[in-house]
Amino acid sequence: FQVNLQCGNYEGCDVALHFNPRFDGWDKVVFNTFQNGSWEGEEKKREMPFRKGEDFELIIIVNQDGYQINVNGQEFYLFQHRMPCERVNTLDITGDVIIKSLNIIGGGAGGGMPGCGGQQGGGMPGYGGPVVPYSNMIPGGLTSKRTIIIRGMVPPGANR
Numbered sequence: 266f267q268v269n270l271q272c273g274n275y276e277g278c279d280v281a282l283h284f285n286p287r288f289d290g291w292d293k294v295v296f297n298t299f300q301n302g303s304w305e306g307e308e309k310k311r312e313m314p315f316r317k318g319e320d321f322e323l324i325i326i327v328n329q330d331g332y333q334i335n336v337n338g339q340e341f342y343l344f345q346h347r348m349p350c351e352r353v354n355t356l357d358i359t360g361d362v363i364i365k366s367l368n369i370i371g372g373g374a375g376g377g378m379p380g381c382g383g384q385q386g387g388g389m390p391g392y393g394g395p396v397v398p399y400s401n402m403i404p405g406g407l408t409s410k411r412t413i414i415i416r417g418m419v420p421p422g423a424n425r
Contacts, residue, residue, distance in 0.1 A: 266360030266397070266423070268323070268415065270332070272352040274400055277302065281353045282325070282344055283330050283405075284359035286315050288361075288423050298347040310342050318421040322366070325413040327372070353407040356399040357413070361382055364394040365416045372411035413420065 266286060272279040280299035287293055292313035314336035315321050326333040331345040358364060365406045394417065395401075403411075 266357065266362035266419070268325070269355075269357040269359075270325070270353045271355040271357050272348075273418065274357070274402070279352065280347070281348050281350060282327070284325075284334065285286045286313065286419075288313070288315075288317065288419075291389075296342065296344045296347075300348060305347060308342075308344065312341075314339070314341055315419050317419050317423050320416070323415040323417070325415075327407050327409055327411045329409055337404075337423075342376050350407045350409065354403055355400060356403055356405075356413065357398075358399040361420055362397055363418045363420060364397055365398060365418065366394050366414075367399075367416075368414045370412050370414065372408045 268282075268284040269280045270282040272281060279301070280287045280297075283295070283299060283304075285295045285297075287295060291310050291311075293311045294313070296308040296310075321339055324335040324355040326335070327350050331343050332350075333340065334344065356367075356369070
């Protein structure tokens, strides 16, 4: 699956943070930025904090230095800003993942926001969270100290 913090909601828009766990036999998480029509240099962490068939909590904390990514209560990676976080206005989630809840909190005038609006496609009964693929505006955009909390599960047959 992948989580993108985007500067728009259209094909080819800039992506400030591309977070992509890959279950391809070389378990790793890839981080990148897409800017001005091309991908920049990938950063990889050769560790897989997600397990197929298990629940997870992914927290992305926007701070002065970058995006602090925590998984299941543990610090996992700090991805340095490559563009101003204030440009980010869209959260996009695709791939092999079930989202049970999604919240964006702190840092802005808007306070907390349950991220269940703007769902697309058919849902899985009994999960109650946003349907994947999910793409929605971030009210007030991203600023330092805003936090994105995604609780979900990687399906047993997940590939990417």
